[in-house]
Amino acid sequence: xxxxxxxxxxxxxxxxxxxxxxxxxxxxxxxxxxxxxxxxxxxxxxxxxxxxxxxxxxxxxxxxxxxxxxxxxxxxxxxxxxxxxxxxxxxxxxxxxxxxxxxxxxxxxxxxxxxxxxxxxxxxxxxxxxxxxxxxxxxxxxxxxxxxxxxxxxxxxxxxxxxxxxxxxxxxxxxxxxxxxxxxxxxxxxxxxxxxxxxxxxxxxxxxxxxxxxxxxxxxxxxxxxxxxxxxxxxxxxxxxxxxxxxxxxxxxxxxxxxxxxxxxxxxxxxxxxxxxxxxxx
Amino acid sequence: xxxxxxxxxxxxxxxxxxxxxxxxxxxxxxxxxxxxxxxxxxxxxxxxxxxxxxxxxxxxxxxxxxxxxxxxxxxxxxxxxxxxxxxxxxxxxxxxxxxxxxxxxxxxxxxxxxxxxxxxxxxxxxxxxxxxxxxxxxxxxxxxxxxxxxxxxxxxxxxxxxxxxxxxxxxxxxxxxxxxxxxxxxxxxxxxxxxxxxxxxxxxxxxxxxxxxxxxxxxxxxxxxxxxxxxxxxxxxxxxxxxxxxxxxxxxxxxxxxxxxxxxxxxxxxxxxxxxxxxxxxxxxxxxxxxxxxxxxxxxxxxxxxxxxxxxxxxx
Numbered sequence: 378x379x380x381x382x383x384x385x386x387x388x389x390x391x392x393x394x395x396x397x398x399x400x401x402x403x404x405x406x407x408x409x410x411x412x413x414x415x416x417x418x419x420x421x422x423x424x425x426x427x428x429x430x431x432x433x434x435x436x437x438x439x440x441x442x443x444x445x446x447x448x449x450x451x452x453x454x455x456x457x458x459x460x461x462x463x464x465x466x467x468x469x470x471x472x473x474x475x476x477x478x479x480x481x482x483x484x485x486x487x488x489x490x491x492x493x494x495x496x497x498x499x500x501x502x503x504x505x506x507x508x509x510x511x512x513x514x515x516x517x518x519x520x521x522x523x524x525x526x527x528x529x530x531x532x533x534x535x536x537x538x539x540x541x542x543x544x545x546x547x548x549x550x551x552x553x554x555x556x557x558x559x560x561x562x563x564x565x566x567x568x569x570x571x572x573x574x575x576x577x578x579x580x581x582x583x584x585x586x587x588x589x590x591x592x593x594x595x596x597x598x599x600x601x602x603x604x605x606x607x608x609x610x611x612x613x614x615x616x617x618x619x620x621x622x623x624x625x626x627x628x629x630x631x632x633x634x635x636x637x638x639x640x641x642x643x644x645x646x647x648x649x650x651x652x653x654x655x656x657x658x659x
Numbered sequence: 660x661x662x663x664x665x666x667x668x669x670x671x672x673x674x675x676x677x678x679x680x681x682x683x684x685x686x687x688x689x690x691x692x693x694x695x696x697x698x699x700x701x702x703x704x705x706x707x708x709x710x711x712x713x714x715x716x717x718x719x720x721x722x723x724x725x726x727x728x729x730x731x732x733x734x735x736x737x738x739x740x741x742x743x744x745x746x747x748x749x750x751x752x753x754x755x756x757x758x759x760x761x762x763x764x765x766x767x768x769x770x771x772x773x774x775x776x777x778x779x780x781x782x783x784x785x786x787x788x789x790x791x792x793x794x795x796x797x798x799x800x801x802x803x804x805x806x807x808x809x810x811x812x813x814x815x816x817x818x819x820x821x822x823x824x825x826x827x828x829x830x831x832x833x834x835x836x837x838x839x840x841x842x843x844x845x846x847x848x849x850x851x852x853x854x855x856x857x858x859x860x861x862x863x864x865x866x867x868x869x870x871x872x873x874x875x876x877x878x879x880x881x882x883x884x885x886x887x888x889x890x891x892x893x894x895x896x897x898x899x900x901x902x903x904x905x906x907x908x909x910x911x912x913x914x915x916x917x918x919x920x921x922x923x924x925x926x927x928x929x930x931x932x933x934x935x936x937x938x939x940x941x942x943x944x945x946x947x948x949x950x951x952x953x954x955x956x957x958x959x960x961x962x963x964x965x966x967x968x969x970x971x972x973x974x975x
Contacts, residue, residue: 493749501720505744511710512745515717515725523721542741545710548744 382563392599395630399601400658401656402429403630405464405477407463407658411651412574413481415644416455416489418654419628419637420534423565423598424461427623430604431530433467435611440470443497449527450516454509454564455534457642463487471498507532507540514550517558519619528611532561539577544589551590556612558592558620559572563598569641586620598623630637631657661818663794667801669693672700675805677722682728683711689971707735712741719751722838724805730764731757731773731814732926733903735780743783750785752808758934760790760814760853761904762885762940762949763872769939772949773814778909779851780812781882787832788882790814790853793822796879799830807832816854823857824877835885835893839863840849844895847873847964851902852911854882858950859902861957862964869965886918893919899930900964904955907934931967 395403402425410416432438436449439532447625453462467474472486477570484494490504501512513531520527533543550558551601562582570576594615596607604623613619627641628634631654643650665680669690679700680690695730705712708729708831710871715725727734732757735742737778746753764771778787787809791797793816804811811832828836837916838860841847847866851859856877863873876892892956893899899919901912912932919927950956954963 420953448660502748505740508713508741508745511713514723515714519718519721519723542709545707546713549710
């Protein structure tokens with residue numbers, strides 16, 4: 378635990394300030410929160426740079442042909458962070474930007490957890506935690522059998538990997554040496570009930586993934602350039618899946634919400650709160 | 660039936676590029692020929708049922724038809740959320756081959772008795788639930804699984820089960836088969852699923868000796884339920900008796916009763932549902948012993964039907 382905490386603190390010191398694009402994307406998150414008057418604030422904000430780099434620089438996709446066979450597959454296994462995915466899909470043209478305003482509304486395609494059958498670009502319906510990595514294993518194995526060079530990226534939360542199913546999937550991925558599979562952990566160190574080290578300590582996390590025959594890599598999950606470099610060098614090792622442990626800050630970019638479990642999810646978000654969220658991003 | 664089912668996976672895989680087999684921790688040498696001939700379509704992934712289902716979902720999303728296989732209790736209870744979310748919510752063509760449906764594993768005790776599998780599987784949207792009665796019928800079912808676009812639960816019986824199904828009666832998923840037709844529909848109608856159809860046919864012979872002419876309708880598919888055939892026979896029946904190797908709560912008999920209540924209302928005939936009470940079986944022995952304890956042997960089915968028939972007769 379001590380090692381990772383020190384690493385996280387070291388990385389935090391070095392994290393560059395949010396640039397205009399990161400701020401813009403966070404404003405889109407606020408737009409969806411305003412539309413739904415609710416949402417997972419902290420869980421979405423910690424994901425922004427991960428999703429930004431994946432969609433800006435790494436993943437192969439066609440917004441006008443979301444099921445294109447040659448695409449890379451990205452599963453947001455921590456489905457409650459879905460606003461961070463929705464804004465990227467809107468930003469890239471999978472869905473109109475205006476759709477963000479309908480978040481969680483009665484007839485919206487954008488629910489509080491993403492559904493594959495409804496939202497173009499969503500690969501798997503998630504929300505129940507600990508499902509994405511196994512689905513990713515199946516997809517990565519299929520790509521190998523079908524001789525496709527598609528990458529499969531599964532983004533998980535730190536609380537999510539409390540689930541035993543994650544480790545069943547990890548064992549399986551390691552056994553099959555699925556080098557086309559990448560597990561990403563949004564390690565913001567705070568789950569719904571409080572700090573992960575108090576609720577269910579994950580340390581030594583790097584050693585865990587290594588023990589499951591992944592190639593683990595640690596990175597500052599808000600450092601865009603560092604993320605580009607790590608994602609740009611996949612797989613980290615040729616003969617095994619990669620685990621990218623992203624040290625992040627829950628609620629990143631919203632000063633009063635950072636590292637506060639109370640901002641994991643908010644309902645009844647008023648216009649005043651929306652204004653405060655916007656102000657925090659100026 | 661089990662061996663036939665697995666052999667059929669190999670057979671289907673030879674005909675079509677989509678099927679592949681994923682087992683948990685099954686017998687050494689299982690489908691060895693398939694493993695040798697098509698190693699990229701044969702997997703044994705260990706005792707990790709949640710992963711088994713999720714992996715199957717991922718493969719199905721990419722165009723495969725995964726046939727997943729392990730013991731019935733483990734492929735239902737252990738990974739119910741994965742079955743619900745990964746398979747049913749996505750409505751994927753994954754097949755769950757469930758070894759030891761019902762009370763096949765009698766000597767192994769309640770952890771291995773799949774008594775509520777039908778009830779919990781049929782509660783899931785998009786899930787198809789099947790329980791064929793013998794190996795010959797298994798071949799017919801398996802041939803239909805290539806083109807069925809939804810997840811399918813395939814309940815297996817013990818193996819070496821007597822063959823009572825008939826090719827000339829046809830087979831389609833979701834279509835019940837009248838196996839014995841009484842001269843008049845105004846009599847007892849036995850409705851059964853899985854190997855309980857074998858016992859129900861034998862029960863009908865016993866009833867015949869008592870002068871009661873009963874029909875036997877076999878529901879190899881419990882969901883979607885063939886309501887048309889069900890109602891065709893139930894509408895004029897004096898008595899409907901459902902027979903299943905599982906709990907009565909939410910099971911096959913519940914499905915039949917729901918349909919009759921909704922479609923026939925006050926005109927519905929009396930119904931007796933034979934199956935397990937709301938308890939875990941606590942005995943061991945053989946499957947037949949548990950049939951005996953729960954009144955599912957042919958003579959017991961006949962006696963229960965006969966008693967109810969005469970009770971109704973007296974009321975009338």
